[in-house]
Amino acid sequence: MAGRAVKKTTIDLDIDLFKRLKQYSLDADRSVRTIVSEAIAEKLTRDARREGPSPGATKLIKRNPIADAILAELLFFFPEELAVRLFSQKCSEQGVMPEALRPSDLTPPFIEALRKPVDLMSPGARSEEFSRKLDQLSRGAK
Amino acid sequence: MFKGSLPGMDLVFHTDPPQGSVITLVGGAGTLKSALAYAVVAGRLNAHPDERAIYFTLEETKDGHLANLGSLGFKPHPRIAILDIASLRAEMRGALDGGLKDEDYLALILKRARGEDGGEGPYTFLVLDSLNALEAALPQEGRAVRRALQDFFFELRSRKVTTLALIETTQVDDRPEYFLVDGIIELGVMRHNNDFKRFIAVRKMRACRHEMRPFIVDVTPGGIRVMGEVID
Numbered sequence: 001m002a003g004r005a006v007k008k009t010t011i012d013l014d015i016d017l018f019k020r021l022k023q024y025s026l027d028a029d030r031s032v033r034t035i036v037s038e039a040i041a042e043k044l045t046r047d048a049r050r051e052g053p054s055p056g057a058t059k060l061i062k063r064n065p066i067a068d069a070i071l072a073e074l075l076f077f078f079p080e081e082l083a084v085r086l087f088s089q090k091c092s093e094q095g096v097m098p099e100a101l102r103p104s105d106l107t108p109p110f111i112e113a114l115r116k117p118v119d120l121m122s123p124g125a126r127s128e129e130f131s132r133k134l135d136q137l138s139r140g141a142k
Numbered sequence: 143m144f145k146g147s148l149p150g151m152d153l154v155f156h157t158d159p160p161q162g163s164v165i166t167l168v169g170g171a172g173t174l175k176s177a178l179a180y181a182v183v184a185g186r187l188n189a190h191p192d193e194r195a196i197y198f199t200l201e202e203t204k205d206g207h208l209a210n211l212g213s214l215g216f217k218p219h220p221r222i223a224i225l226d227i228a229s230l231r232a233e234m235r236g237a238l239d240g241g242l243k244d245e246d247y248l249a250l251i252l253k254r255a256r257g258e259d260g261g262e263g264p265y266t267f268l269v270l271d272s273l274n275a276l277e278a279a280l281p282q283e284g285r286a287v288r289r290a291l292q293d294f295f296f297e298l299r300s301r302k303v304t305t306l307a308l309i310e311t312t313q314v315d316d317r318p319e320y321f322l323v324d325g326i327i328e329l330g331v332m333r334h335n336n337d338f339k340r341f342i343a344v345r346k347m348r349a350c351r352h353e354m355r356p357f358i359v360d361v362t363p364g365g366i367r368v369m370g371e372v373i374d
Contacts, residue, residue, distance in 0.1 A: 076259040079249040082242075089234065117233055120204075120226045121250075126259050 041097060058084050060099040066106070066137055067091075067098040070114065073130055077121045090114050106138035143267065143304055147185035150368030154344060156351035159325055161266070162302040163348065164295045166273065166319060168309045169329035174340055174359065174366065175308045176207065177214050178329065179269045181366045183306070184219040186267070194221040195267035198251060200275035203229050207271070214361055223265075225254055244281035248294050251276075255303055264301050273307040273319065292322055314345075324348040332356070334372065341372055 013021070025032045061067045061084065074083040090113050091098045096105045111134045119127040144155040159165065167175045183195045199207050204226035208218060218224070227242075227250070234241035257265050270276060273291075280287050298305050309317060314328050326345040331338050343356035358369040 077254070079246065079253050082246045082250060085243075086234065117230055120230045120233065121254060122225075122259050123204075123223065 044097075057088060057098075061087065064099050064101050066103060067101045069137055070101075070134065073133055074114075074118070076126075077118050077130075086117055087114075103138050103140045106134055111135060111138065143186045144182060146189055147182040148366055148368060149364075150357070150370070151182070151185075153368055153370065154342060154353050154357050155347075156353075159304070159347050159350040161304055162299045163324040164299060164305045164307065164322070165325035165327060165347070166307050166309050166317075166323050167327050167329060168311060168314050168317065168345075170312045170331070171310060173329040173331060174361070175310065175329055176202075176271050177211060177216065177361075178342070178359070178366060179271070179306045179308060180211055180216060180219075180222070183222060183267050183269060184216070187219060187221050190266075193266040194223070194257075194262070195219075195269065196255060196257070196265040197222055197224045197269040197271065198227055198254075199224060199271050200227045200247075200279070201272055215363060215365060227251075244279055247276060247279045248290065252294070252297055255298065255301070265303060268298065268303050268305045270305065270307040273309045274311075288318060288322060291319065295322055320346075325350070328356075329359070330356075332372065334358070339372070342368065 021032060021035065025035055028035070058071075058080070061071050067087070071083060071087055074087055077083075078086060088098055090110070091101065093113065094105065094107075094110045096110075111131050114134060115127055115131040118130045122130075143158055144151050145158050146152065167179055169175055180197065183197070187193055187195060197207075202210070204224045207224060211218075227247070231242045251268075251270070255265055255268050257263055277287055277291070280290055282290055295305070307319075307323070309319065311317065314330070320326060325347040327347075328343045328345050330341055330343075332341055333339075340359045341356040342359050344352045344354060353371070356372045358372055360367050360369050
């Protein structure tokens with residue numbers, strides 16, 4: 001979580017569920033915060049896989065300037081719903097959430113994974129330009 | 143798009159169908175549907191440097207398609223973009239349940255036909271290889287599929303994109319898509335003088351003067367040629 005923005009929140013849990021969570025935390029030697037964060041991320045990814053992108057998925061992507069810039073590029077090649085689903089899929093494969101994407105997450109393998117479907121739909125110079133733009137984003141350039 | 147595209151094609155077509163026509167190339171396996179579509183479009187583009195084409199492969203991968211064309215002596219044409227939906231489907235199947243969804247196909251093809259990504263505007267020609275694969279990918283059945291295709295073709299016509307839709311079938315005489323399209327070109331194989339010959343015959347072509355008789359088609363080292371009409 002280092003370097004990421006965090007938001008403090010308070011939630012009410014069923015007492016038995018909390019006891020199980022606490023015991024699990026002790027057994028696994030991991031903090032409750034880490035376990036809850038991972039569980040929520042897993043739940044959201046699983047639902048996105050089952051249902052495809054919701055309007056909320058697009059909204060979440062648009063909140064993150066890096067993700068929004070990548071989506072804008074993908075929209076040159078794909079209809080919006082497909083672009084959002086494809087982007088969410090590629091993020092999930094890399095173990096990152098689109099809404100929490102940072103320039104440093106855009107590693108060469110991630111850029112290549114995003115470029116591959118673009119190359120299938122627009123081979124040649126345009127897909128090379130796409131990966132150049134992603135490379136610029138990875139270096140923090142706008 | 144046919145006149146002047148291949149040697150001998152002017153024997154079959156006296157005028158060209160209007161731009162924006164939707165034409166099916168119908169025939170059984172091994173009747174040169176993909177290669178003929180590619181050759182006709184490439185021949186047309188060679189004579190019209192301002193035009194470009196988009197070729198969608200839904201069954202075969204792009205590499206497979208190019209290998210097939212290469213075996214017939216064709217080189218990739220710089221103004222025919224081959225878009226590999228077969229591989230995109232495989233690419234998306236890996237991680238997400240459902241991957242490429244049924245409803246994505248028509249939207250994706252129409253989006254790409256607009257050619258917005260390069261700022262060059264819409265493509266002049268579109269090849270759909272094949273319509274069978276597209277129909278199989280659609281969520282609907284029967285009449286609903288035909289309605290979806292009717293809207294799809296309407297969209298392509300209104301954008302003046304001339305479309306070649308390939309259909310593999312042995313039942314050439316009656317296909318449910320026929321009432322949706324402007325032209326039907328049959329490709330087949332027939333016994334001829336103790337030999338088998340490929341042929342082309344135009345069954346229907348709106349707003350175009352053409353022959354109805356079958357003509358022999360041959361693959362030569364120089365490419366595909368229309369040799370002359372079949373004589374019994």
